[in-house]
């Protein structure tokens with residue numbers, strides 16, 4: 269079967285972001301942000317959010333770009349949330365008051381946050397910064413906000429309804445038969461988990477520490493691999509994951525000037541995300557070239573291969589469906 273390669277390609281310049289993707293999207297510190305749905309809708313609360321590749325992959329890929337000192341308010345997920353930093357410096361903070369701990373991440377860093385804990389993030393660089401967010405499962409469900417976020421958002425007219433739809437009271441009324449979602453009570457906050465900064469650090473892999481994690485693909489000696497999540501099999505070698513989370517997807521980074529993976533067939537969906545360089549991806553009998561911030565998704569059962577073709581060292585994230 270011939271695929272239409274364009275339906276699998278998400279060039280960054282073609283993505284259409286939501287500017288008010290979530291309930292806190294009109295608040296200071298959250299208003300200067302764009303949310304992208306690259307594979308699947310993710311957890312966007314904007315019913316008009318454009319989704320570039322809608323097919324179920326077993327995971328969702330989204331992205332956020334934010335101006336300096338902007339980002340997301342405190343919220344919790346029911347499935348995995350893994351951040352891949354593409355540019356700038358980002359501060360992640362957590363706990364129902366946002367004061368339990370923090371980590372600061374830079375380009376090439378990866379962090380997997382546990383479910384059932386409140387987390388927020390902000391771009392602490394001077395300029396716009398961009399990161400990719402991978403969420404677990406075909407349907408990552410809905411996110412839960414701290415009571416403060418819901419209350420502060422209401423002052424800007426933004427209200428989540430009990431069916432999780434988002435409305436702007438400046439533009440529309442609450443439809444008949446629906447009502448505003450009540451913020452969580454203080455007592456409900458006890459159901460959420462707590463982590464120290466040291467505990468979260470176990471789920472973080474920094475580019476500056478990459479020598480601790482890089483493994484060479486002995487067969488071709490041109491590939492440096494960091495395997496973050498789930499076991500990776502490549503050129504008859506297996507790589508163990510460095511982050512002990514069961515997210516339902518695999519995540520690895522392939523780096524090198526001549527980095528490449530020879531043809532292989534897989535029954536699973538697999539997404540390739542370019543961090544640096546230029547990558548030629550062959551999928552069955554078609555070729556595509558992706559650059560920084562572009563994504564290509566190889567469909568189930570396709571025969572695929574990748575190679576770095578720029579004069580520089582390139583890096584490519586691989587997100588693999590597991591289930």
Ligand SMILES: [Fe+2]
Pocket residue numbers: 343345349
């Ligand atoms: Fe999130």
